[in-house]
Amino acid sequence: MQEPRAQALLEVTGVTVRFGGITALDGVSFKVMRGTIAGLIGPNGAGKTTLFNCLSRLYGFSEGEILFEGKPLTDTPPHGIAALGIGRTFQNLALFRTMSVRDNVMLGGHARSASGFLSNALRLPHVQREERQLGARASQVIDLLDLQAVAATPVADLPFGTQKRVELARALMSQPKLLLLDEPAGGLNHEEVDGLRLLLRRIQSELQLTMLLVEHHMNLVMRVSDQVIALDFGRKIADGTPAEVRENPDVVRAYLGVEA
Amino acid sequence: MDLLIHQVLSGLATGGIYASVALALVMIYQATHLVNFAQGEIAMFATYLAWTLMQAGVPYWGAFFITVAAAFVGGVILERVVIRPVENGPILSLVIVFIGLLVIFNSVAGWIYSYTIKPFPSPFPTQPLFGNTYVTSHELGSAGVTLTVLLLVFLFFRFTPLGLAMRAAAQNPVSSRLVGVRVGWMLALGWGLASAIGAVAGIMVAPIVFLEPNMMGGILLYAFAGALLGGIDSPGGAVLGGFVVGVLENVVGVYLGTELKLTVALVIIVGVLVVRPAGLFGKVHVARV
Amino acid sequence: MDQPPVSSVTPPAAVPAKLRAMGTRQLLLLGMLVVVACVLPFVLGNYRVFQLTLALAYAIALLGLNMLTGFNGQISLGHGAFYAIGAYTAAILMDKAGFPYWATIPVSGVVCLVAGFLFGLPALRLEGLYLALATFALGVAMPQILKHKSLEHWTGGAMGVVIVKPDAPEGIPLSQDQWLYFFTLAWALLLFWVAWNLLRGRVGRALVAIRDQPIAAQAMGVNTAIYKSLTFGVSAFYTGVAGALGAIAVQFVAPDSFTIFLSLTLLIGVVIGGLASISGAIYGALFIQFVPNIADQISKAAPWAIYGVFLILFMYVMPSGVAGMVKMLRHRLSRSK
């Protein structure tokens, strides 16, 4: 039976991160409900990417707690995050540059496969099976993101926008429950952003995904999000529906500027 | 106790050798982000040049400066002619070229000058300073020379636009071109300066270890270790690292025997690096996403 | 934007053509190569067969080093140390424990696997030059360790250990050299097959991913620490097996056989053969086995200078190694068709 209150998939409480004298995150708390898209906005250097890095366990945090599905993340090593069901893309692209698009995507499935050194070395039947399954799923994701034409190209040779899509494909390949997207619309023109918006919605509903979306493209954030959280100087300054946040005077002053 | 003091001082003296070569390694690292394994052999070859000049009657300082200048030019030419064709290749291809240069210099020096050791003069007085038997005046003098070179290198990187441009070129050639830095010439300049520093090192080392084609072979490893221990991007750290390696090696030799002193010294150095992966004074460069 | 529905459940049975499987042409080529390799010992003299045996052992070592350095991006300037450990393990087992030669090979490999793995653990913290120094130090220190008096009883100190060359099993009409060649060839084929398996699947992708972008690899679920140290271990396994095979062929081990130049030679072989290429190991092995002899024939005065010039010229002509060159030529050829 469903609980009366929808369960939060992600619960961030009082997270604080410091780098020397800089406080990149300052007691940030929020929740993201299962099956929703939450937008995360804020001026440059507000701490959005830092928060993602905490969720990936790339950064430690001095105070606070992050619960994913009710369990603290700190019990999991960085390489265990994907298996928990948190997938991500990177703001500044972090692709495997010499590998083909297809291999990049296949690697995204690493956490959803298990064969090890020995069984790979002997290419046991279950390894072959696993490879086939991964391969088929990679093909689906590649189709979904319209990357068929460049599947065999090394990613370093692709234009920026395409590389961003490869990142998304790679993240989807890990079948995440929570997808962290760091500026997925960077380098896309208007029409392409619109496409992305539809895509995100579709992925979200069909895969029952929850998303946390960092984006400076207001049009996208406001239209796609169920909830928007705004940070400034590492502090949360607003949290609510897109309409609420858009009107929030602090957000307007710090982030949107006069004519948002 | 007396032995320990002696050993520490003697370690500082050999450490001075490592420090001077380590400095040349740092120089080339700043300019190329690579460690040139042929650095020691280049220094050795330059020292033979100085020796030849002195044999021909050129006075010490004349030979010194001619050699340093020639090493600079030689370094520049080496970069432009030998290194340039592989400049943009994979790093390991460059390493292979370095190994190639190493064996060429070593072998050609042996061929031209033969392998018998040659005494090499020191510019410093032969009488021990203050009548002590701890360190010779040459050892003191060459440490002084190393520190002077260190100061110059430090000032160069810290305060001149050229120094900045050189570091920029090593770090990000594409962006460097976009701000107008002539990347190719920066590399050549780096090679030139590193060779010149190497020549100074060789000339200071030769009176201690005697001049012969393999004189830098063992030193290079210690210098490499010293440079990394101090932090490969820190000239001061590298010099200090060189001294530390010298002392460490001696102290290990006294207390744990000479047979494994190299091994133990290296284990300690690597151990320190495991704890401090950027060396004692190296800047930790954070990679973030 | 109308894409097919996304589904996370098991894919349809129809799978696109296996991209990474070998084409028939390649299989044919490989088959031919194996046939040639099997015929060679019958047309060449014993001394040549011996040389090829050494080259095969080198190829195995290079493959191991290439996994580590080429595929996984961990530079090792000290793999000669593992070659030495493998060689000594085989020699000591045969000399002191009476092991038959064939039984020493896997043991040598496993000893090196463990040694490599253990060395790889602290090495995790070291990157780039720092790792290069640590491995270089290992390579420099190994001969000294081997001749240290505490091990002298086993290693024979500076004098080394002499071992007996095995005969072909009863009933097989092969000379010692021919037999050892086939024995080594069998190991090489096995280990190349294993490497190929390892590198084309999940593990291989992870290795390259770690090299290209370790942070992202980790975020995708790759346990970089385990992968890197295991790769170190596997790489040492290969090199150790090669060392054992080489030692049996040479019938002798001594500290002077495993100086730092061996480590550098292995690195040269990997780069000349072609980084991150399986076939490169063969090209590289042929280079390090035969080119020094050529240099020696050109000049007694300074054979090293000639060798050095060869190295530099090779890098000019083939900056990405022989394998890179072959790949490029094949690419060109298929394009011009």
Next chain:
Amino acid sequence: MSSPLLQVRGLHAYYGSTHVLHGIDFEVRQGGITTILGANGAGKTTTLRAMCGMVRTQGDIILGGDRIDGKPTESIVRMGVAHVPDGRGTFLNFTVEENLRIGAYTRKDKAGVQADYERMFNYFPRLRERRRQQAGTLSGGEQQMLAVSRALMLQPRLLLLDEPSFGLAPRIVQELFEIFREINQASGISMLLVEQNAALALRLADHAYLLETGRVVISGSAESIRNDESVRRSYLGY
């Protein structure tokens, strides 16, 4: 009408054997701002790279009367061309200050450099706060500010901007385009702008070109392009 500062005729560009630009023509007026629009992968970045010798090209590129095609990048830069590359090209191991100093490497006027230094910090106060921080640890947007500042430090004649608003917060984007306008008007620096926010770009620019798979398909004044039906649909969204 003043003569063009940058004139490009029949430009082809290649990556290895991949042919990316197929003979394009365009120009940037003296003191003008030209923008290039195009879909993902159309060749915009390649066009900018071609302007400063970063890719193999064929065809004429003329800067203020001098042919610059085939010249090495650093020579072109020394002729007064600054480039804000895609991916920002930050010197990751340098501090913010060092990044700015290297930006002014070709300049000899110490006083002017010092003044510009302050000017950049006034444009982007965030950078002042971070002046001694290792640039690699800056946030994406902060690095973008740094990339623009670094290019401005060169005091160029022609500024090549590859998606300068990339990763910047909306308020900063507005300010940035104000800065461009101001610089353009005050010092007459010409600009060649690639920008996904087409509305902003077309507001700033006087001329515009639309690129499709390496060919110019539409060109004209910014005004006329803004009213073009297909541009409106794909790039402006109304």
Next chain:
Amino acid sequence: QAKYGPGASAKEIKLGQTMPYSGPASAYGTIGKVQQAYFRKVNEEGGVNGRMINLLSVDDGYSPPKAVEQVRKLVEQDEVLALFQTLGTPSNSAIHKYVNAKKVPHLFLATGATKWNDPKNYPWTMGFNLSYQTEGAIYGRYLLKNKPNAKVAILYQNDDYGKDVLAGVKQVLSGANAKMIVAEATYEVTDPTVDSQILTLKASGADTFINITTPKFAAQAIRKVYDSGWKPLHLLNNVGASVGSVLTPAGLDKSIDIVTVQYYKDATDPQWKDDPAMLEWRAFMARYYREGNVEDASNIYGYIAAQAMVQVLKQCGNDLTRENVMKQAANLKNFKQSLLLPGITLNTSPTDFAPVDQAQLSKFNGKQWVLFGDVIGGN
């Protein structure tokens, strides 16, 4: 009626050797070169019994596996009559079994290990040098006789050579006398200096110093001993006793009273300046090996060994089989070579495979080595 084994014919006698022309020991490559030069001279003068000597000298980089490969090439492909002066203990150890199995004369190895004198088990292998152990034993006996209460400190190279000399010393200073050795230190050839080792040895309170080092380190040690104010009885091994390439760089004044063991003349010692044998050698060097360094003792050593080889081939007459070569090699009777010290001759027999087993002590007087005592050794 002439008899020919492999590698020999009416016109030619093929010999083979491996040398470290490349690699860490390339300093010794000159031995191979001087020998090639010497055979060129012999051939120009008509060869040996009318046959030309063809020495195939190949590089092994001082690496045992390479030596095995090269020797197999020489034996199996080039089919040399005999191997001559292959250099280095490790390389020769690696081929020891093989050449004996193949019954190829393995003559006059350029290494001083004692194990080459083992005709019973290895009838095809014969060393050449005064063995390192013999030399060490001479120092030991010298001390027992002249300084029985000595406190001895020893520095040695950490390899087969150093350990062999050390073994010789210990062979004599054994039992109750083992206490005489109060300190030992080693160095590696890659060490930049041995200063630290000298300080440690000095601190042991020793009054006698046995210096088992190669030229560069010998010079460093002599200098450091002097500079540190240590005044021991200094016994320096023959390898490092060249006046020109060791004592002069170290400082002649710092070398006074050093004692060594010698068996051939030092080209850089002024006392042999006008020695006829030395003049002849210099003329040879000038004519046939100009690029060779006359200060390098290896060039004398190699020359002597080559002459011994020619002597063996002469004795073979027209019976150039491997068996006869071995037989003649084991039949050197008081072969006098004028670069050997006066009174020292080469002798072998079927039970004695050590051609050089005599030597003489000498002491440095600041200018030259002064021989003293009798010729030691001999069977």
